[in-house]
Amino acid sequence: MIRFQSSRLSAEALAATARELPPLANTTSRIIDILGDPMFEVSELIKVIALDPVLTAKLLRLANSAACGIFRPAATVGDAIVRLGSGTILTLALSTTGKPPAEADLSAFGLTTQSYWRHCVASVAAAEELAARRVAKFGSGLSAAALLHDFGKLILARHLTPERSALMAEFLATHPGRCSIDAEREILGVDHALAGAVVTRHWKLPEEISMAIQNHHNPPDWEQDLWNGVILANQIALENDGHPDVSIDTLESVADAIMALGVDDQTYQSIAKASQDRFQQLLDLFD
Template identity: 35%
Template sequence: MGKISLQDLLKKVDDLPALPSVVKRVMELTEDPNSTARDINEVINQDQSMTAKVLRLANSAFYGFPRRISSVTDATIMLGFQTIRSIVIAASVSKLLSQEVEGYALLPGELWRHSQSAAMAARLIARRIKFSKAEVAYTAALLHDIGKVVLNSYVRETYEEVMDKVEKDKVPFSQAEEEILGFNHALVGSKVAENWNLPPELVEAIAFHHSPELAKTDPVLTSIAHVADFICVTMGIGIGADGLLYPLSPQAVNLLGLEEQDIYQIISQLSDLLVDQDSF
């Protein structure tokens, strides 16, 4: 099996389910300063399973509200537009990311757990360094490995070849993917994000989550996604076949101003959150 043609790849990307119209509507509404919590409530409530997922997540320990949030309007008021938006995106990709991804040796549910944990880690990092777009960081980390879903069957077929390259040439897994298939999962993931009309800094963060030095639009955002991924791998969450085969970028860590101590603290905060983590 040779390299994938761009045409085949884009077709595969196109074959993925589109973001549901609820998500598109919520994305528009949360961008519009004139919209109200009631507007958002109305849109989300049209989709029952979305409503249930939003409420379940809003009530998870992550947000730590002492009393139950029982309506989408309450959730929107208490969590804010940006958080509701990232919750809705998460709810809409949970199924796609929960499937088995054999090419990367990820059992059903493992990629979802990895993605969700990375998203939480990204939010913790963002809070710690006072990055203003914590919710974009959450979504970037949530979607960082979505390209694996697209490349799954190709990697399954060429796995030996890819691993051979990793071992012989001592290159990160994504570089071996790229040399053998023509594309790595990070770049493919960024094509998915583009297809979904997600903002350019999010597309970039997905594209460069294994090479954050290359980010130009928002290097901090990309570095957060990178470090969040690293933290989850370090904690053994959804490592799969390739997780351990990427270096941590010292530039990314420096750019974020993180000390070793910070990383340890984030790991401990995250493990506390994961104890209660049956959010979806």
């Protein structure tokens, strides 16, 4: 333990990194502000989105996709908002921000920028299928939390010196059955879940989203449906990619989430299959 002390990150370092990130797009910031008011007017949201042609095109494309299962076309931004809901609007607005820069080095986590992004989108697909089954009252933040649940890895990567990366690799090599988040905590003193929550709080996203991100690996006893939804979305995405997280802590969290949400095996498998079908459509849309 002593030899790792010099490699540890402070809360101040994470906060400083969050402040150094490029600011959110003006449209995204305005959407966050508007949706933060439980009594927001749809007309205000329409005005903001209508000024962003790229986001408008994505919204209309998704609202008119087969996934929505509605034959009447959504012809306006207002139609799309009503059809998709505020949670999907927020997720689409955040999708550009959540995508990693091409130069990001995520090798310490066993990832490339492409595999990282595919997992994020796959998690959104699983989250949307969970929400569609109405297995719990997730609120409007599930898909956004699923999109950003691993964003903290991009933050930690900025601090991964060759020495820290080597220490993480050594830890994993000498501790069979442990996973990368254990290495993060042991070597860096923090994990990507906390780092991601630091950023989303800096962006002033709803606190329930930040809490879901912060607790998606080891939720406390007073867990909430939204956190459990992110836990399941993450695991379903990993399973669909053929790389489920089989660490003891994660398997316990997943089992607890399944029990808390009352998801039986048939429903779980159905959600996993449907999210696979939805994944490519979302990947094309978010790109």
